[in-house]
Amino acid sequence: MIKKAIILLTFFMLSFQSLLVEAVTLENSTQAIGARTYNLELSRWNVYNDGTHPVETTNGINKALQWASEQGYQIFKVPAGRYLISKGTKPDDSQARINMVSNMTFLLDDLSIIQKETNSYENYRTLYVGYGVNNATIKGGTYQGDKETHNYSSRDNADSAGTHEFGSGISSEGSYNLTIDDVKIINFTGDGITIAGSNIGISGTYGKDYLYGDIDGSGKFINSTSKIRPKNAMDFTSPSYKGRKYFAFEQPQGVTNNRYDVYFYKNDGTYLSSVKQVRFGMDLVQIPQDAKSFYPVFSSNAIANFFVKLFSNDVSRNITIRNSELAFNRRQGISIFGVDGIEISNNKIHDIKGTAPGFGIDSEAEGFFPNNNLNIMNNHFYNNRGGDIVFADGDTALISNNKFESSIGVYIYSAFPNTTVKSNTFTSGGLTMGGTGVADLNTFINAEVNLSATSNTLTNSTFLNSRLTLKNTDSFGSKVENITMTNTDSSVFTSLNVGDRPVQLSNITIQGVTKLSTLGGKGTDQNVYNNLRIEDYNAYNGTSLPAGTYNNCQFSSATNELVGLAINQTGTYAFNNCSFHALGKIFTIYSLFGEADITISNSNFNISKDVGYAAALYVQGAKQLSILNSTLTANNLTLNNTPYIKIGSLGGSTKPTEVNSFTFKNNSITTSKALYGIDSMDAGTGAPAYTISNNIFNIALLKLKTNDLKQNNEELSPY
Incomplete structure (x- = not known):
């Protein structure tokens, strides 16, 4: 009985495991439970899978797709083979592409190839998902x-530039709920995938159709000398509105503001609702369900010159591109020309080259469609000639957990705000953020990072042989915290450049020698550097510090020093609770680019070998230098012929002084x-009296000019 029970139990467990595997397989398969699959019958539809008969094959696939949709199938499965899609008889021929249908999965066998026939057109599509085609999946x-x-030599018309950059693999114009999954898209003359908006021009209206006037919050007409509204209500009777949910006004002339308002009314003329502050080229206006007419209100003080055009615009919505490879296309991997909600994940996008822009992903609607809510994650980009991602315009994106390995990684223009760049690895290319956003937990290898927006945050990131440049346009527009920068290659020119606008940096560590100044830039008197730690900076050529306040900072050098740290420009410098460690040269202070105002307090100076050239602190020029409540040590000296602090240039006693004030106290x-x-x-001729008071000189001696104020110092002789 026990043996039988064990056998039964084992059988039950194996059966249960089998059911689990089967359930997972079903869940992960394209064919959901209850979905009906149509296996394309080649002979029935006169479709060829040997790479011949492009016209027949294209027509046959489209007829079969329509039929399958009408019969209620949800999966259209294409068997292995090469299917040649017709070049057509004109550019972007609607009969020379696969025209996708709604509520359908277009499923290719793993060995299926959809091949575009060789042609000479500037513009063509291979698989097209048009407006009103929703809930579609393209897979395999x-x-x-x-x-x-x-044939790149021909032109479609006399006005064409002849770039042949608009031949695409898969193209969406205003589709909803589109998924592109596990496909390979290669060798197109333009984009691998184009996700775009759909627009239909409805009408243009001129100043003669308007009068000065506004509308209040209850929909009533009111007087205005700066706003204009149509003389008569606009309505939705145009056939161009059929099946469409949005509109927008574009191409304005004679306006004083780039925003407008829209007021909706019911069939009986009563007020329904309004939309305020709509942006030309950026926003779409959704048509309320019960709206029958509407009045737009524009800002204008020159009604005679006013013009605006009305479009029934919409964008592609809820788009997913995943588990795919896009490679060797001429223009882009993916172009985004009008979208609200797109996820691009787990793809390989590489070797995009041939014509500009040449990016892996390009968000660029040119102010005609909005591009909103982009989510780009877990992708691998490499060998893309233009770069990996460029955001020319749009709003709100997440770029996370990607590998960027092209010469330009991610470039975000100011017209694309609200981007989060998180947990990515950048190799060679780097990141430019011209739009507002946050960069967090990224790794940069042999890369460059430029923050140039009104507001950016860079935190918790690692730099290896990489450079950070702050060019924020607004004061304190760049917030930088918790950054580690390591240089193992001395050919790196610099690590951190702070620019000429106020910034605040906290918890920055820089390690390793750079070719030029490790930390640089003009800085401002308002700059704040908290817990800045720089190890093995360029001390031979000098690391010229930018102006600002340094709190709890550490500077150390273990390399050959000629200049050390340098201050050589106009600005206010404050060092509070800082430490300076070097072999023999800590500071060179001079007035090459203006006189600095410098205060060092509660800090520590230490040299570990003999004093370097001229002095450990060589002060040749300054508006004023104060060293207060600090400790200076040199415990491993073998020579005593060079001072610790020298005020004035070597041999400069007969030259006009450039050190206008010096205080050494406590x-x-x-x-x-x-x-x-x-x-x-x-110190030079005309040097004022310097103040040296309340100090302890342990073994060290004093060599002061006659007018210096030497007060209450304790000099401890070694003898």
């Missing part, structure tokens, strides 16, 4: 263009040999 197989055999200098702690003898 390969879509292949004619890039290698295309400090201690400790040295292992009796060198001069402070030497002011070369």
Whole structure:
């Protein structure tokens, strides 16, 4: 009985596991439970799968798709083979493409190839998902263009530029709920995938059709000298509105504001609702269900010059592109020309080259359609000549967990605000954020990062042989925190450049020598650097510090030093609770680009070998320098012929002074040999009295000019 029970239990467990596997398989398959599949019958529809008869094949697939849709099928399965899609008789011939239908999965066998016939047209589509075609899925197989055999010498018309950059693999114009999954799209003369909006021009209206006047919150007409409204109500009787839900006014002339209002009315003329502050080229106006007419209100003080055009615009909505490969297309991997809600995930996008722009993904509606809510994640980009992602215009995006390996990684223009760039790896290319946004938890390798928007945040990121440049257009527009920058290649020119607008940086660590100044830029008196740590900066050529306040900062050098840290320009510098460690040269301060105002307090200076060229702190020029409540040490000296602090240039005693004020107060200098702690003898002619008071000189000596104020100092002799 026990043995039988064990056998039964084992059988039950195996059966249960089998059911689990079967359930998972069904769940992950294209064919959902209850979906009806039509297997394309080639002979029935006169379709050829040997790469011949393009006209017959194209017509046959389209007829079969329509029939399958009418019969209630949800999956249209195409068997293995090469299907040649007709080139057509004109550019963008609607009969020379596969025209997708609603509520259908177009499923290719893994060995199926949809091949566009060689042609000479500037513009063609291979698979087209038009406006009103919703809830479609395109899955499996390969879509292949004619890039290698295309005739680029011809032009479609006399006005054409002849770029041949608009031949696409899969194209959507205003479709809803489209999924593109597990496809390979290669060798198209233009884009692998184009996701675009749909527009129909309805009418143009001129100033003669308007009068000065506004509309109040209850829909009543009111007087105005700066607003205009139509003399008569506009309605939705035009056939161009059929089946469409949105409209927009575009191409305005004679307006004083780039926004407008729209007021809707019911069939009986009563007020229904309004939409305020609609942006030309950026927003669409949704038509309320009960609306029969409407009045737009524009800002204008020159009604005679007014013009605007009305379009029934819409965008593609809820688009998914996943698990696919887009490669070797001439123009773009994916172009986004009008979308609200798109997810691009788990794709390989590479080797896009041949004609500009040449990006993996390009969001660029040119101010005619909105591009909103883009989610780009877990993709791998490489070898794209223009770059990996460019956002020319739009609003709101998430770019996360991608690998960027082209010469330009992600470039975001100011016309695309509200972007989050998170947990990506950038190799070689980098990130430019001209639009407002947040960059967090990214890794940059041999890359460049430029923050140039009104407001950007860069946090929790790692830089390897990479550079960060802050060019924020507004004060404190760049917030930078928790950054580690490591240089293992001394050919890197610089690590961090702060620009000339106020910034605040916190918890920045920079390690490793750079070719030029490790930290640079003009800075401003308002800049704040909290917990900045720089190790092995370029001390030979000098690391010229930008102006601002440095709190709890650490600077250390273990390399050969000629200049050390440098201050050589106009600005206010404050160092609070900072530490400076070097072999023998800590600071060179001079007035090459203007006189600096410098205060160093509660800080620590230490050199680990003999004093370097001229002095450990070589002060040749400054508006004023104050060193207060600080400690200066040199415990490993073998020589005593060079001072710790020198005021004035070597041999500069007969030259006009450039150090206009020097205060050294409440400090201690400790040295292992009796060198001069402070030497002011070369301060120059006209040098004021410098103040050296309440200090301790332990072994170190003083060599001061006669007018210096030497007060309450304690000099501890080694003898």
